[in-house]
Amino acid sequence: MQLRLDLQFFAGEKTEKATPKKRQDERKKGKVAKSQDVNTAILLLLSFIILFVFGGYMKNIMTTLFQHTFTEYIHWDLTPNTVYQVFIEGTIETAKLVAPIMLVAIIAGFASNLMQIGFLFTTEPLKLDLKKIDPIQGAKRIFSIRALVELLKSLFKIVFIGAITFSTIWIFKDDMMMTAFKDTESSLAFFGQTTMIMGFAAIIALLFLSVFDYTYQRYDFEKNMRMSKQDVKDEYKNIEGDPLIKSKIKERQRQMAMSRMMSEVPNADVVITNPTHFAIAIKYDEEKSSAPYVLAKGVDHLAFRIKEIAKAHEVVTVENRPLARSLYDKVEIGDTIPEEFYQAVAEVLAYVYRLDKKVK
Known part of the structure; x- marks a missing residue:
């Protein structure tokens, strides 16, 4: 009894790597190994590159909008038409300001996912699943080992990125104090430069952390995807069919082929x-x-049945031991006889045709 329980335990233990079919099925459900840190790092990197390249263009839009606001809009009478015009013009200028960053954010999202998992489109995660709102399952997810690991990772990232940001500010603290004696243009240039330095430093750190996070996500995904020996057997049965059913199907097919023959x-x-x-x-x-x-x-038995049917339908039976054995071994049903048997078979057929003429 104890041995049986041990065998059942080991059979249910997930020790086998996931089969290609299971990987494909899970992928269709949207379950893949990917790191959100990779997405975040690439998004921030491209966004800061856009800020670096188009910073002057964005600054001009902002300053023009402020100048227009405090030189023209401030003198307009408050009417529905003026409010509508200010809203439209402000929206257009804001769209010009935000459009490059939004476009890059979309590109970064697609690029980071393609790098990790390739092209994948599925609506499976959007389907209603009552298990997702089950409070018991939710509590299990909140207090699981994975949740604890994610919490520790988040705290570590906050401390790590915060330390880099604080260090950058500390390095430029004296220059930051001196901005009180500079004009607006110089102050904006200084804060823009400092922000870019902090941003790229944080991005490099986040990219470094994302490598480890992606490695962990792959490991955790492979661990959760493992199958037990029984799972592998069940999957094989589902793909190939139950051996008992398969044997019955083959037997049925053999009987049908025999009947046709x-x-x-x-x-x-x-x-x-x-x-x-x-x-x-x-x-x-x-x-x-x-x-x-x-x-x-x-x-044997099948040969006896063939002779019985032949006798019942008055088909001539000719005894030729070597020819019968050779034809059985070398020729399949429906195939023409090889050339080496032409003469022997021709003699048999000639005898049959002569016999048939005598009977007629």
Whole structure:
């Protein structure tokens, strides 16, 4: 009894790597190994590159909007038309300001996911699943080992990125104090430069951390994807079919093929026998084939059935031990006989045709 329980335990233990079918099925459900840190790092990197390249263009839009606001809009009367015009113009200018960053954010999202998991489109995660709102399952997810690991990772990232940001500010603290004595243009340039330095430093750190996070996500994904030996067996049965059912199907197919073969015996010109162990039904039809071909063949009990059917339908039976054995071994049902048997089979057919003329 204890041995049986041990075997069941080991059979249920997930020790096997996931099969390609399971990987494909899970991928269709949207379950893949990916790191959000990679997405975040690439998004921030491209966003800061856009800020660096188009910073002057964005600054001009902002300053123009402020100048227009405090030189023209401030003198307008407050009416529905003026409010509508200010709203439209402000929206257009804001769209010009935000459009490059939004476009890059979309590109970064696609690029980071393609790098990790390739192209994947599925609506499976959007389907209603009551398990997702199950409070018991939710509590298990909140207090799981994975949740604890994610919490520690988040705290570590906050401390790590915060330390880099604080260090950058500390390095430029003296220059930051001196901005009080500089004009607006110089102050904006200084804060823009400092922000870019902090941003790229944080991005480099986040990219460094994302490598480890992606490695962990791959490891955790592979661990959760493992299968037990019983799972592998069940999957094989689902793909290939139950062996018992398969054997029954094959038996049924064999019986059907046997029935078709037996139905062809009455159409034979001759049945060549051993005489007891082998029986080969031969047919020669110039319209179908240039050489005689085998309609049916059998050994022992099957040979006896072929001879019985031939006798019932007055098909001539000829005894030729070596020819019957050779034809059974070398020619399949429906195939024409090889050239090496032409003469022997021709003699048999000639004898049959002569016999048929005498009978007629």
